[in-house]
Amino acid sequence: MAKIPFFLVGFWLLSNCAGLLEAEDMMKYKNPKESNDVRVEDLLNRMTLEEKIGQMLQIERKCASDNVLNKYFIGSVMSEGGSIPVPKASAENWIDMLNEFQKDALSTRLGIPVFYGIDAVHGHNTVYKATIFPHNIGLGATRDPELVKRIGAATALEVRATGIQYAYAPCVAVCRDPRWGRCYESYSEDPKLVEAMTDIILGLQGDIPDNMPNGLPFIAGKEKVLACAKHYVGDGGTIDGINESNTVIDINELMEIHMPGYLSSISKGVATVMVSYSSWNGVKMHTHHDLITGFLKNTLHFQGFVISDFEGIDRITTPHRANCTDSLQAAVSSGIDMFMVPKFYKNFIEDLTILVKNEVIPMSRIDDAVRRILRVKFMMGIFENPFADYSLVNYLGTKEHRELAREAVRKSMVLLKNGKSDKKPLLPLPKKVPKILVAGSHANNLGYQCGGWTIEWQGVSGNNLLEGTTILDAIKNTVDSETIVIYEENPDIEFVKSNGFSYAIVVVGEKPYAETHGDNMNLTIPSPGPETITNVCGAIECAVVIISGRPLVIQPYVGLMDAVVAGWLPGSEGQGVADVLFGDYGFTGKLPRTWFKSVVQLPMNVGDAHYDPLFPFGFGLTTEPTEAIYSQ
Ligand SMILES: *[C@@H]1O[C@H](CO)[C@@H](O)[C@H](O)[C@H]1NC(C)=O
Numbered sequence: 001m002a003k004i005p006f007f008l009v010g011f012w013l014l015s016n017c018a019g020l021l022e023a024e025d026m027m028k029y030k031n032p033k034e035s036n037d038v039r040v041e042d043l044l045n046r047m048t049l050e051e052k053i054g055q056m057l058q059i060e061r062k063c064a065s066d067n068v069l070n071k072y073f074i075g076s077v078m079s080e081g082g083s084i085p086v087p088k089a090s091a092e093n094w095i096d097m098l099n100e101f102q103k104d105a106l107s108t109r110l111g112i113p114v115f116y117g118i119d120a121v122h123g124h125n126t127v128y129k130a131t132i133f134p135h136n137i138g139l140g141a142t143r144d145p146e147l148v149k150r151i152g153a154a155t156a157l158e159v160r161a162t163g164i165q166y167a168y169a170p171c172v173a174v175c176r177d178p179r180w181g182r183c184y185e186s187y188s189e190d191p192k193l194v195e196a197m198t199d200i201i202l203g204l205q206g207d208i209p210d211n212m213p214n215g216l217p218f219i220a221g222k223e224k225v226l227a228c229a230k231h232y233v234g235d236g237g238t239i240d241g242i243n244e245s246n247t248v249i250d251i252n253e254l255m256e257i258h259m260p261g262y263l264s265s266i267s268k269g270v271a272t273v274m275v276s277y278s279s280w281n282g283v284k285m286h287t288h289h290d291l292i293t294g295f296l297k298n299t300l301h302f303q304g305f306v307i308s309d310f311e312g313i314d315r316i317t318t319p320h321r322a323n324c325t326d327s328l329q330a331a332v333s334s335g336i337d338m339f340m341v342p343k344f345y346k347n348f349i350e351d352l353t354i355l356v357k358n359e360v361i362p363m364s365r366i367d368d369a370v371r372r373i374l375r376v377k378f379m380m381g382i383f384e385n386p387f388a389d390y391s392l393v394n395y396l397g398t399k400e401h402r403e404l405a406r407e408a409v410r411k412s413m414v415l416l417k418n419g420k421s422d423k424k425p426l427l428p429l430p431k432k433v434p435k436i437l438v439a440g441s442h443a444n445n446l447g448y449q450c451g452g453w454t455i456e457w458q459g460v461s462g463n464n465l466l467e468g469t470t471i472l473d474a475i476k477n478t479v480d481s482e483t484i485v486i487y488e489e490n491p492d493i494e495f496v497k498s499n500g501f502s503y504a505i506v507v508v509g510e511k512p513y514a515e516t517h518g519d520n521m522n523l524t525i526p527s528p529g530p531e532t533i534t535n536v537c538g539a540i541e542c543a544v545v546i547i548s549g550r551p552l553v554i555q556p557y558v559g560l561m562d563a564v565v566a567g568w569l570p571g572s573e574g575q576g577v578a579d580v581l582f583g584d585y586g587f588t589g590k591l592p593r594t595w596f597k598s599v600v601q602l603p604m605n606v607g608d609a610h611y612d613p614l615f616p617f618g619f620g621l622t623t624e625p626t627e628a629i630y631s632q
């Protein structure tokens with residue numbers, strides 16, 4: 001045993017105990033016994049302007065190495081769409097990366113921890129082996145908020161499995177025009193349905209305590225994540241559904257259609273609200289003081305933080321980044337608290353520092369922003385538990401979560417047609433027949449059935465980057481072992497006629513897209529989908545499943561098809577599609593959107609004076625499970 005002079009030990013004990021006593025007494029923000037309000041004010045009072053401005057930044061992971069978090073006192077880190085630490089990163093890879101960031105943040109003078117944000121919008125969709133749930137439009141078709149809450153809880157566990165604490169979900173957009181490339185991120189054109197679906201927040205963040213004052217952010221511990229109601233406000237109402245453009249409506253319509261989702265999100269304790277790229281009557285939402293500070297904070301008493309969208313400040317001008325300082329001033333003054341500035345954080349710091357020093361932006365505005373960010377950080381317990389461990393890694397893509405996704409898939413299927421007028425219903429399909437045909441670009445493609453915001457921002461094609469069950473495999477799993485299943489992606493009519501198929505299942509639809517890339521003014525089924533439908537349904541009995549983020553033009557083919565199913569973007573668990581096609585479960589889904597006849601009718605929403613849809617909002621045929629039919 002090494003000999004240490006006694007007086008040194010004594011000195012060490014004395015000085016450190018004194019230090020500890022002083023620290024306990026002085027550093028209230030470090031004491032979990034103090035109330036969050038006391039901790040927030042104590043910490044805020046210790047912070048320099050530099051430290052406060054850093055707290056207001058959320059930067060991209062690729063820019064966050066080399067002690068950047070320490071040097072600039074950064075408040076948060078994020079992944080842009082598809083940004084991952086290594087290809088096919090494991091939960092452990094994610095956690096190791098996050099903990100490096102956390103070490104860097106904790107080594108600052110005040111040791112304020114960072115949290116990490118990601119677009120987990122239909123499950124933990126960027127992460128390899130995660131369960132991919134149906135996109136929101138499909139969840140809207142289930143009409144089942146309790147199911148959606150369970151999906152929120154499962155998503156929270158999968159996100160936490162990778163150490164991440166913040167999901168940019170739910171999107172509470174009320175899409176009023178399906179030509180918008182984000183329409184699938186919207187639960188419905190009906191604000192009431194969107195409101196009901198905000199129960200997902202209770203799954204993501206946890207059930208709020210009784211008597212919690214309205215407006216306080218809430219998150220219930222280590223298995224939950226911060227949620228984010230987005231995109232405030234009116235994102236789904238832009239002219240012609242054009243991305244990031246202008247929503248031209250009066251205040252009553254704004255409040256009746258686009259605002260209710262925020263009221264219910266706030267009442268469910270949502271911790272954050274993200275601002276929309278779009279404008280309301282020509283004013284960019286990223287500069288809208290009346291709606292952000294005036295309405296959201298002052299009228300609704302929202303106490304969480306308001307976050308910008310990705311490079312939201314840059315997009316205030318066209319061309320982007322044309323007037324950086326003006327845009328920054330307008331955005332901070334409007335009441336946005338945290339800024340997604342993935343790359344150019346140094347400019348942000350320089351410009352905002354000058355604006356505050358010159359008293360263009362008052363310190364009270366900076367304090368409001370930082371107070372809100374710190375409030376959320378204390379609420380989530382990250383000061384006490386800054387590091388992620390591996391204890392939740394096995395939640396990623398569990399069997400239970402895949403079963404839950406499968407349940408959601410089958411409840412989201414909407415049966416639009418079942419049998420031609422002169423024939424009996426085609427569905428449920430018989431499992432035991434000699435031979436069936438499966439056709440279409442979307443039958444054997446996991447990437448396509450998941451849609452955008454899956455692995456990559458714009459989604460992927462094929463079966464290699466995802467784990468799950470294709471619709472083709474689901475069909476093979478479900479039919480009788482003696483039934484031969486032939487898959488031909490785009491067969492010609494002779495092939496269809498000459499092979500003795502009992503019937504065909506055609507799976508066609510849209511290729512994955514996100515945001516701008518999904519804006520589409522014609523909404524036709526992309527080629528060769530129409531050809532596949534015509535060749536197959538022109539020759540034999542067929543059931544067509546449409547995989548799409550919105551209603552498409554199908555009127556020209558409806559007469560030809562024996563059965564039509566709106567399958568939306570079901571995600572990784574294709575088995576849910578086969579569950580209803582073959583009658584293991586009945587169809588129960590209802591249209592969350594109006595199915596138009598032709599694009600010239602758009603926008604056309606339920607309740608409109610001139611309402612002439614192909615299938616109205618709420619439409620959906622039902623079937624009985626096969627056992628019920630047999631037992632009759
Ligand atoms: C930039 O700001 C100046 C002065 O405020 C203004 O005249 C100009 O139109 C702005 N440019 C853009 C692209 O918004």
Ligand SMILES: *[C@@H]1O[C@H](CO)[C@@H](O)[C@H](O)[C@H]1NC(C)=O
Pocket residue numbers: 519520521522523524
């Ligand atoms: C429909 O619009 C999309 C997106 O702009 C385009 O790629 C496609 O070629 C158009 N299809 C037709 C048939 O015009």
Ligand SMILES: CC(=O)N[C@H]1CO[C@H](CO)[C@@H](O)[C@@H]1O
Pocket residue numbers: 242243244245516517519
């Ligand atoms: C603001 C913005 O990004 N607008 C984009 C919308 O989409 C079109 C084309 O789809 C782009 O050209 C715009 O830049």
